[in-house]
Amino acid sequence: MAVVLANKHEKEAVEMRAALCETLMQLAEIREDIVYLDADLFGSSGMKKFAKAYPDRAFDVGIAEANMIGVAAGMSATGKTPFVHSFGPFATRRCFDQLFLSVAYGRNTVNVIGSDPGITALYNGGTHMPFEDVGIMRNIPTAIIVEPTDTTMLRSVVRDLSEKRGLHYIRLKRKTAIKVYEEGTTFTIGKGITIREGSDVTLIAAGIMVSEALAAAEQLAVEGISARVIDMFTLKPIDAELIKLAAAETGAIVTCENHSVINGLGSAVAEVLVQNTPVPMEMVGVRDEFGEVGDEAYLKERFGLTAANIVAKAKAVLARKK
Structure with missing residues (x-):
């Protein structure tokens, strides 16, 4: 069961990428099957320590991502x-065909880490800002x-996915995240977590939007x-039972x-609702746009990914509920 911290607004001291490297090194120490491949981004991914510790199990394929997926398969x-x-x-x-055919269709196992999702690409700008990656992988x-919320969850899901067969996509913010869960908390892949009870409206969030949803709930x-x-x-797979209950x-x-909002979390939730428990629904997310350069605070405002936007949508959906 997830244990939620009382203070959910402070950033962690440890970066997500550091927690990833630490976890993979721990796995590699006891499992010779663990290997790591990167596309010329060992510094960005924080995996240089892994490469130094396990040079025969760390592979830099260069800027050749599709080939990397083929090699991994x-x-x-x-x-x-x-x-x-x-x-x-x-x-x-860039790798859709290889992911679809060489990994999923071929029944191989590859754990794909896609870093800096959405606005967290920051100053890398629109070319590096994926607002469509979940939609691609959902197909x-x-x-x-x-999409791990903090380092506690990241460590748990990486260990769990390392034991599963198939194609797995981890949507990873590389740098610091807001701390939500106590150390030692475990999670079940495929099951959502109710981290705040409420009776009037349900806010369903993922990734960096979890802390925004909590702040909105307080407001x-x-x-x-x-x-x-x-x-x-x-x-x-989305937790349909928890959505229907909410x-x-x-x-x-x-x-x-x-x-x-196209083919992401909102679409997945709407698919469950319309087929089972239709209720008024609103979506907070990017509205069919490309990304741009900026810091996180600016980009949250620019694309409407703030607690204030969630509050406004909650009030709008409650008006429809009445």
Whole structure:
């Protein structure tokens, strides 16, 4: 069961990429099948320590992402468990055919790390800002998609995915995240987490939007509105049962995602609702746009990914509920 911290607004001291490297090194120490591949980004991914400790199991394929996926699929076919990394758009959009055919269709196992999703690409700008990566991966049969909220969750899901077969996509913010969960908390892939109870409206969020949803719930509480908050860290397979329960008990849903509202978290939740428990719903997310350069605060405002936007959508959906 997830244990949520009382103070959920402070950034962690450890970067997400450092937690990733530490976890993979721990796995590699006890498992010879663990290998790591990168597309000329060992510095960016924070995996230089892994490469130094396990030089025969760390491979820099250069700026050749599609080839990297093919190599990883081949390694899987020989019994290895590959983790591969590139920036989100290059790990997904550039590699779609290889991910679909060489990995998923070929029944191989590759753990794909797509870093700096959505606005967290920051000054790398629109070319590196994936608002479509979840949509791409949702179209691949049997793929699992997770977006860890903090380092506690990241460590847990990396260990769990290392034991599973198939194509797995980890949507990873490289640098510091807001701390939400206590150390030692475990998570179940495919199951969302209710991290705040509420009866009037449910806020379903993932990634950096979890802390925004929690802040929005606090603002709504001041106005007498009780908002439930769900961390839907597994984007595929989506936790349909938890969504249906929230819809039945609160009667209104707002999704919150650092991604396009097209074929992301909002679409996945809407698919469940319309087929099972139709209720008023609003989406907070990117509105069919390309990314741009900026810092995180500016980009959150620019694309409407703030607690204030969530509050506004919650009030809008409650008006429709009445």
